[in-house]
Each structure stands twice: as structure tokens, then as C-alpha cells.
């Protein structure tokens with residue numbers, strides 16, 4: 654087995670880095686969606702949503718950094734350009750959304766996709782760990 658200086662299987666680490674970069678790309682799109690919503694939202698719920706979108710993008714920013722630093726720990730290189738993010742994303746991109754219902758729907762749909770991606774990564778890792786315990 655080809656191991657890194659941390660004692661991790663290099664192939665498995667590279668696969669996980671690839672998956673985490675996908676998650677990172679999607680969080681960056683989600684973050685930018687929230688910025689757009691924070692700036693453009695209109696209507697009777699403006700004050701509540703303006704603040705809530707800021708709370709969400711601040712939280713997202715922390716998660717982006719956590720994911721990137723995890724990739725670095727695995728000796729990978731975190732994606733850091735919008736060109737790469739656009740290639741890897743599956744969360745919807747929200748453009749010029751000012752309607753409150755549409756804005757909240759974008760957030761819900763984005764979170765749903767992020768959860769799906771996270772579950773896929775966790776399930777894959779769990780299966781690998783179970784295989785290793787059997788062997």
C-alpha cells in the first residue's frame with residue numbers, strides 16, 4: 654500500500670480530496686448565492702431575510718475554510734478559482750433573485766444538495782472503513 658507521510662493510503666486520500674473539492678466548490682456557489690440574496694432581496698421580509706442570509710453566508714464561509722484545510726491536511730490542493738467551482742458545482746446558481754419566496758427556495762434547494770453531497774462522501778468513507786475492518 655502506497656502511504657503518505659501521515660500514514661494514509663495515497664489513493665484513498667486522493668479520492669477523498671477529489672470529493673471534498675466538489676463539496677468546497679458547491680459551498681462556494683452556495684456562499685455566493687447567499688451574498689446575492691443578502692444584497693438583492695426586497696419586499697416585506699427584507700429586514701429578517703437580509704440578516705438571515707448574512708448569518709448563513711458567514712457560517713458558509715467558516716465551512717469553506719474547514720473543508721479547504723481538511724484537503725490540505727490530506728496533502729491535497731483546495732480548488733480556489735471560480736472557473737473550477739463552476740465545473741464542479743451541482744447546487745443551483747441564483748441570479749438576480751429579489752423575491753423572498755424564490756430566495757428562500759434557493760437556499761433550501763442548495764442546502765438539500767449540499768446535504769446529499771455530504772452524505773455521499775460519508776457513505777463512501779463508511780463503506781471503505783467497513784471493508785478494511787473485514788479484510
Ligand SMILES: [Fe+2]
Nearest residue numbers: 691692703707
Ligand atoms: Fe451587508
